Amino acid sequence: MSLQSPNDQASRVGEVIGTAISTFQGQCLRLHESPPLGALVRVRAETDLTIYGIVVGAFTDGLDVGARPIPRAADGMEDAEVYHNHPDLALVLRTCFDCLVVGFDDNAGIHQHLPPTPPPIHYSIGMGSSDEVRGFTRTLDYFRMLLGERSLPTEEVLAAHIRCAATARERTVADETAYAFRVRAGREVAALLRDDHQRLITVLQRIRPTAVDERPRARLVGETR
Amino acid sequence: MISVHDGPLSTQHSALSTRLGLVVEGSLTKGLTARLDGSCSVEDVRVGRFVKIRGEHFDFFCLITDVALGASSDQVLADPPDPADSFLQDVLLGTATFGSVVVQPMLMLNKQPADQVAPDEMGRPLPVRTIPVHFAPMDAATKDDFDRVFAPEGEGSWEIGTPLDMDIPVRLDLERVAERSNGVFGKSGSGKSMLTRVLLSGLIRSGAAVNLIFDMHSEYAWPTRDAGSGLMLRSLKDLFGNARVAVYTLRSTRPRPTGHRTDGDIRIGLNEIDIDDIALLSELLNLNETAIETIYLLQSRFGDTWLRDLLEMTPSDIKAFCDEVNAHPGAVGALNRKLNQLRQLEFVTDEHVSRASSSLELIVNSLERGSNVVLAFEHESQLLPYMLVANVLTRRIHARWTARMQAAHADEADRPPLLVITVEEAHKFLSPSAARHTSFGTIARELRKFNVTLLIVDQRPSGIDPEVLSQIGTRLTCQLNDENDIAAILAGISGASHLRSVLASLDSQQQAMLLGHAVPMPVVIKVRTIDAAFYADVMAGSRGPDFPDGKRARDFASLPDD
Numbered sequence: 071m072s073l074q075s076p077n078d079q080a081s082r083v084g085e086v087i088g089t090a091i092s093t094f095q096g097q098c099l100r101l102h103e104s105p106p107l108g109a110l111v112r113v114r115a116e117t118d119l120t121i122y123g124i125v126v127g128a129f130t131d132g133l134d135v136g137a138r139p140i141p142r143a144a145d146g147m148e149d150a151e152v153y154h155n156h157p158d159l160a161l162v163l164r165t166c167f168d169c170l171v172v173g174f175d176d177n178a179g180i181h182q183h184l185p186p187t188p189p190p191i192h193y194s195i196g197m198g199s200s201d202e203v204r205g206f207t208r209t210l211d212y213f214r215m216l217l218g219e220r221s222l223p224t225e226e227v228l229a230a231h232i233r234c235a236a237t238a239r240e241r242t243v244a245d246e247t248a249y250a251f252r253v254r255a256g257r258e259v260a261a262l263l264r265d266d267h268q269r270l271i272t273v274l275q276r277i278r279p280t281a282v283d284e285r286p287r288a289r290l291v292g293e294t295r
Numbered sequence: 296m297i298s299v300h301d302g303p304l305s306t307q308h309s310a311l312s313t314r315l316g317l318v319v320e321g322s323l324t325k326g327l328t329a330r331l332d333g334s335c336s337v338e339d340v341r342v343g344r345f346v347k348i349r350g351e352h353f354d355f356f357c358l359i360t361d362v363a364l365g366a367s368s369d370q371v372l373a374d375p376p377d378p379a380d381s382f383l384q385d386v387l388l389g390t391a392t393f394g395s396v397v398v399q400p401m402l403m404l405n406k407q408p409a410d411q412v413a414p415d416e417m418g419r420p421l422p423v424r425t426i427p428v429h430f431a432p433m434d435a436a437t438k439d440d441f442d443r444v445f446a447p448e449g450e451g452s453w454e455i456g457t458p459l460d461m462d463i464p465v466r467l468d469l470e471r472v473a474e475r476s477n478g479v480f481g482k483s484g485s486g487k488s489m490l491t492r493v494l495l496s497g498l499i500r501s502g503a504a505v506n507l508i509f510d511m512h513s514e515y516a517w518p519t520r521d522a523g524s525g526l527m528l529r530s531l532k533d534l535f536g537n538a539r540v541a542v543y544t545l546r547s548t549r550p551r552p553t554g555h556r557t558d559g560d561i562r563i564g565l566n567e568i569d570i571d572d573i574a575l576l577s578e579l580l581n582l583n584e585t586a587i588e589t590i591y592l593l594q595s596r597f598g599d600t601w602l603r604d605l606l607e608m609t610p611s612d613i614k615a616f617c618d619e620v621n622a623h624p625g626a627v628g629a630l631n632r633k634l635n636q637l638r639q640l641e642f643v644t645d646e647h648v649s650r651a652s653s654s655l656e657l658i659v660n661s662l663e664r665g666s667n668v669v670l671a672f673e674h675e676s677q678l679l680p681y682m683l684v685a686n687v688l689t690r691r692i693h694a695r696w697t698a699r700m701q702a703a704h705a706d707e708a709d710r711p712p713l714l715v716i717t718v719e720e721a722h723k724f725l726s727p728s729a730a731r732h733t734s735f736g737t738i739a740r741e742l743r744k745f746n747v748t749l750l751i752v753d754q755r756p757s758g759i760d761p762e763v764l765s766q767i768g769t770r771l772t773c774q775l776n777d778e779n780d781i782a783a784i785l786a787g788i789s790g791a792s793h794l795r796s797v798l799a800s801l802d803s804q805q806q807a808m809l810l811g812h813a814v815p816m817p818v819v820i821k822v823r824t825i826d827a828a829f830y831a832d833v834m835a836g837s838r839g840p841d842f843p844d845g846k847r848a849r850d851f852a853s854l855p856d857d
Contacts, residue, residue, distance in 0.1 A: 253386055257333065261390055264390070267374060268370070274383055
């Protein structure tokens, strides 16, 4: 099944400025407006290829390689006022985010492995809608790709992603409750980390529902893994 | 006997079937291990439960014999999650920690398309000769599965109870029950009498056999109060009417409670008591081997009247007799004293009882005509009268049935009706030492060929001669605690070691494991409650007074041995 995004323009969060087969980097449209850690983003490469990534990190630095930020606060002026008094900052600084490629959608449906080509540079990066997130997380095979990435704080990233996907279920009328999704995702992680209990517990503690979104256990009955 | 539904078998697995887990390992001899799904709590599966495994070509019907907890790594166990953290429990259950069950496959049913199945395998549960493939799903058995394995509803089947966790009937094929000797076992208070009552009601109702019931504690002859529930239970006579059930008691001068109607009293002449009857009582009468030898001497000297002659001997008569046959006067004197106990029994008479006036003959004739007989011991519920009467009567039945069958083989006459003799405290008759002397031993071993089988009701199966026990067709076992008793029940059953845990886990009341000839596979049931619905069932299908000529009962002696 292919996922349709109703409004590409509205969901646009950045542009591809660095690309490889397994990762890509995007620059935000506006300073400090990075998509949240763990969010599902996508790049519509061609009419029949959409590449999905998960936000695994973000940073802000100077546009000019040689220009380093220096402290600007002075005389009680700090934080947001600094930007207010130095409107040029928005033009010389940039916020970027790193994404890990976790799958793609061709006309045949969603695949949770690496795409045939990397996302093209300068193409738009869009936030996945709730429908897209629920569609993509129907199966969770790509967790393995996330956990295998040794250079990242994978437990934190994975936990953030699971929380994002659970939130997508709270916002809409979904066939699976947010709590049920957390449990399903937790079980997938438990299966992948069966030999590393400490890492498993680290992830589970970070996806445990808070009192607000706790769902009764009865909802679980009859679910399949 | 086995119903198979129309249509392809593969489509019968309705969405209603609840998956419990997947087979992960095992062997035919040691049983299969199935890992439970996360959604199935280990507390929901019990030992003794009937489950179905859907293999590639076969459905396997299995019994859960063990339940275990497992973990994917020791680390989980070293650092267990907080019991209050339900989320962690939900995640870990079925992944890092899981329940597993050991199941013993009992039967398999070929479910391939008809053209790929050998005709003799079609739609018939087969003994298990292979095991399902890896990761075959295990489901809780459904009503359909029970219907495919156990006897379907019909004239010849009788509901004996329900599976432990389902409200669907488990039925016995009464013809298969009656064609072999059966045993109802269980310790005191475990519900043997109720189970026996359910079974007897079925047997009498269906007419699968004529019944003779030695009712030691007067439970079946008259209405009685159930010790457990306090409810009044209707008697067999009450249920089936005078024409089908006759009640006899032993002659007694003691007053009988009002309402205890009988069809006659029994008296036994001393001339009707035989050496074998005395030999059976040797433990009760404290007789030794010499005493039995002395009786042989007496019989060869006096013939039929030996017992009365012995009891009437004066000391000088004893001396004269001993001189004549070279016997020991002390031994004969002791025998005289000990056998005098028999004379004290009210129903034993000194008079010579002729064949025509014998009340024992009356009962045998009545049975031959197809009337069910309950012999209530009422006041005489001690072992001595019980064993004496049961053996004297059974010996006559043995002789009559044997003679009639031999005549029938020579094509001279009809076969006698199939007779089921219900006997309580059976280990007294069928202990290794007694089984040699009693007609019960002979019946249990070989009288199936002569159309007589036993329904043994006993609390001490380990006391029964192993040779007799091995001939028991169907074992209906309530709770037993003694290891020896459990071992005796399972002796000679293939795969018995797996059933031990099932048998040991039975509830103390109203639960029973059925095992053997009349059930295709062992099954644990909750025994049917005797209530208004039960009586309605009994009445509904009850065939009116019949057996006018003894031809109604089926004749199993013609079946080949197997």
